[in-house]
Amino acid sequence: MIHEIRDLTIIGGGPTGLFALFYAGMRGATAQIVDALAEPGGQLTALYPEKDIFDVAGFPKIPAKELVRQLRAQAAQFDQPMHFGQRVVGLEEEDGHFVLVTETDRFPTRAIVIAAGIGAFAPRRLPQACAEPWYGKGIHDVVTDPEAFRGKKVVIIGGGDSAFDWGVQLLDRAASIAIVHRSDRFRAHDATVAQFRAAVDAGRASLYTFHELNDLVAPAGSGRFTHIVLRDVKAKTTRELEADVVLPMLGFVSDMGVINTWGLRIENDEIHVNSQMETGRPGIYAAGDVVAYPGKLKLIATGFGDAATAVNQAVHWVYPDKKVNPGHSSNMAIFGAKDD
Ligand SMILES: Cc1cc2nc3c(=O)[nH]c(=O)nc-3n(C[C@H](O)[C@H](O)[C@H](O)COP(=O)(O)OP(=O)(O)OC[C@H]3O[C@@H](n4cnc5c(N)ncnc54)[C@H](O)[C@@H]3O)c2cc1C
Structure with a gap:
């Protein structure tokens, strides 16, 4: 199946990818998530759905599966598609845009945010x-x-x-x-x-x-x-x-797979990015556990920050007239405020 072209395709529907999907919608970009797992949530769903998390801003304590539910609800405000059970196995370029390829589908896209965490993983x-x-x-x-x-x-x-x-x-x-x-x-x-x-x-x-x-x-x-x-x-x-x-309960085997072949700087399954979350390949950004930069911490909280940076940069790359700086959501017409 060939899908309609989107401004942004996010590889990975963990917490970073889900927040990136919301953020793209807030910036007025068409976006989608493509994830190998059957459900959203990445590590939170696959590894510890019942555990409480204590270090996500605004929640003194929240079960992992509830945080995923809230992230989905936040992203759902913009009606952007999420495609599960779709492992990205290829990247092509045609007619000036990218095409992400899975075993069954093709996803044309203008820009990419890789939020692939520890890679596509499957239980051992x-x-x-x-x-x-x-x-x-x-x-x-x-x-x-x-x-x-x-x-x-x-x-x-x-x-x-x-x-x-x-x-x-x-x-x-x-x-x-x-x-x-x-x-x-x-x-x-x-x-x-x-x-x-x-x-x-x-x-x-x-x-x-x-x-x-x-x-x-x-x-x-x-x-x-x-x-x-x-x-x-x-x-x-x-x-x-x-x-x-x-x-x-023998752990998971994870694999960066084809992403290793995209000409990005990858060491120890981590993609090196600069402070704009740029991978070095124009139009491809990365965020969350998958990235490495000086001082990077592999946490949900930092993944959210990475996602905001990556999406704002990607939106500006696709639409140079759109500013990188998103302004304040509390002032945005998209949420019903009088001023944009
Ligand atoms: C037991 C445990 C407890 C934790 N507790 C905390 C905590 O209390 N606080 C905290 O901040 N962090 C905690 N973490 C860490 C936290 O879960 C990670 O930092 C977070 O999940 C990273 O989110 P992410 O979206 O970047 O990546 P992930 O959650 O790893 O999601 C990545 C997604 O990308 C998909 N993907 C990868 N490659 C492909 C591909 N080729 N094609 C399609 N899809 C692909 C995967 O299927 C996955 O769904 C914990 C981790 C574990 C294991």
Whole structure:
């Protein structure tokens, strides 16, 4: 499918991209987001939707998924399209504009803001071949709604923040909850590990260290597994565990992919930009976690600032008669104020 040309296309619908989309609308530019994931929110949706965030200006505390909802609502004021499940795999130039290419679609655009965070990311899959047929049928590597697991016997595989965060979140929802990890060293916050260990001590949860998935057991013709087989990696013994849901929390693999080939200055998966968020290739700007400049902090708050700078510069590049300085939103006719 070939889409209509837009002034600005934002690669990435994380917090930076969502704010950039709003900002483009406020500046009177046509814009769109193209993102590889199925939903907006980037890392907030994929990695920590239930966690509270405390350092976003104006919100003393806000759950990650609620911040995404608010960012969407802010952007939705200008009715700009967002295209999800679209991974950018190519960049072409034709008739004086760019065309961003995904596996299925083409997105002509006058300018680009790359807000690709840590790159297109996908959950790391379980290495055991026995797991593969059960993805989507009891094995889920992304949790969006913890309520889906109410009353279920849940086994989480992994030893990082996500494993322990979800272990704690599901304590009161799941019928049983166990964490399985290959070692006894965890890459999770001590406080969360301590919270889960306290639940284990109270008989509300189980923790299997030095264990890994060995098999899944399903009654013939049932289409669902009822048990998993765990293997003790030290003792080389196996044991069965009742389970109707397995949540592999093994981290994400991320990839800058094709963006590496666009002639930008990229080191360690970071795009070097100047203080105008220019990448060095005219018409292509970058913002958020994906950029590097002296003093850059990888935070939501700084991503918002980067987005405002990148969009204002991009709008001026596309329409040189439009000023870089946006003026104050509190004075803008677009929001109903008498003066622009
Ligand atoms: C567990 C955890 C807790 C955190 N807590 C905080 C906190 O309390 N406060 C704080 O300020 N920050 C926190 N952060 C960091 C914060 O999440 C990031 O700074 C923020 O997500 C960066 O936003 P972004 O939009 O730049 O990138 P991302 O959120 O990474 O979004 C980038 C988007 O680009 C898309 N994309 C990438 N490449 C492509 C491609 N080729 N084609 C299409 N789409 C593509 C991805 O799919 C993704 O949706 C936390 C991070 C983690 C992991």
